[in-house]
Amino acid sequence: MSLESALDEYPKALKLRDGLMCQTRPLDPGDHAAFHRFFTSLNPPELLYIKHRVTEPDVVRAWCEGLDLGRNLPLLAWDGDAIIGVCTLHQSLGGWKRHIGRVSVHVHPKFRGRGLAQALVGETVDIARACSLEKVEAEFIGTQEGAIKVFGLLGFSELIRLPDYVKDMQAITHDYVLMGLDLLTDDEYAGAG
Ligand SMILES: CC(C)(COP(=O)(O)OP(=O)(O)OC[C@H]1O[C@@H](n2cnc3c(N)ncnc32)[C@H](O)[C@@H]1OP(=O)(O)O)[C@@H](O)C(=O)NCCC(=O)NCCS
Known part of the structure; x- marks a missing residue:
């Protein structure tokens, strides 16, 4: 299977x-206004890992217009015309x-606790498999216990935890946690050698 x-x-x-x-x-370039509204619903510390300044409408518009789903694939959940969650698959395509x-993954605060993150991450892992990726990973700070639990329930395991390795916006240090999931089956591993 392919991404398409x-x-x-x-x-x-x-x-x-x-x-x-x-x-x-998936995100469409015309979604920029709804996508901006979604980001403004999140608490500032939850935006820490998003590289773009997503609370600025023009930044989100430019980001949407330059979309390359093969590199960054935001899978959106909609309730009517409002975005209530997004899970993004980032691929480096080389190296x-x-x-x-x-x-x-990010879920609108009003829609948490209903299984949405689990469903979106599960769908995204399926897309990663369809893209023939061999592994998926996710990064956290140690205090993101809820998110770590979501990924753990889906089979991700903690690959590394570096104590006090990263800093938040207030320059307070936190553990860095990398979780990962192997996508290859035992047969595929056996054939890989
Ligand atoms: C973490 C986040 C994505 C969870 O979204 P969600 O839709 O509420 O999660 P789900 O309802 O799918 O949760 C599935 C399970 O994970 C666990 N879980 C989720 N959030 C949790 C929390 N805050 N504390 C403890 N466990 C939690 C629970 O076991 C839950 O199952 P249960 O409701 O049957 O107990 C959401 O809180 C969020 O957007 N946080 C800010 C962004 C973030 O931290 N992203 C992760 C970085 S990649």
Whole structure:
């Protein structure tokens, strides 16, 4: 399977644990206003790992216009015309991490605790497999215990924890945690040698 054929399945309906039906699909350049509104709903510390200044509308517009889904694939969950969650698959497309996808996820505070992050990360891992990636990883600071739990439930394990390695916006140090999941089956490993 390829990225293109994996994306053919979208838009897809998703039923949350409380029964709410939402739609999932990849980001489209025309989504910039809804995407900006979504980012402004998050608490500032939760924006720490997003490299763009996403609280500025023009930055989000430029980001959406320059979208390359093969490199950064934001999978959105929608409730009507509002974005309620996003999970992004980042690919380096070359170099020594070309076989590893990086996954990050954010859920609108009002829609947390309904299984949305788990569903979006699960879908994104399926897309990573369709892209023939061999591993996926996710980065956290040690205090993101909820997020670490979400990824753990999906089979990710802690690969490394570096005590007091990273700094937040207030220059307070935190543990750096890298989690990972192997996507190859035992048979594929056996054939790889
Ligand atoms: C972490 C985050 C993505 C979780 O989103 P969510 O949709 O509420 O998560 P889910 O409902 O899918 O949670 C699945 C399970 O993970 C665990 N979990 C999720 N959030 C948790 C929290 N804050 N504390 C403890 N466990 C938590 C629970 O076991 C939960 O299952 P349960 O509700 O049956 O107990 C969301 O809180 C968020 O956007 N946080 C800010 C951004 C962030 O930290 N992103 C991660 C960086 S990659």
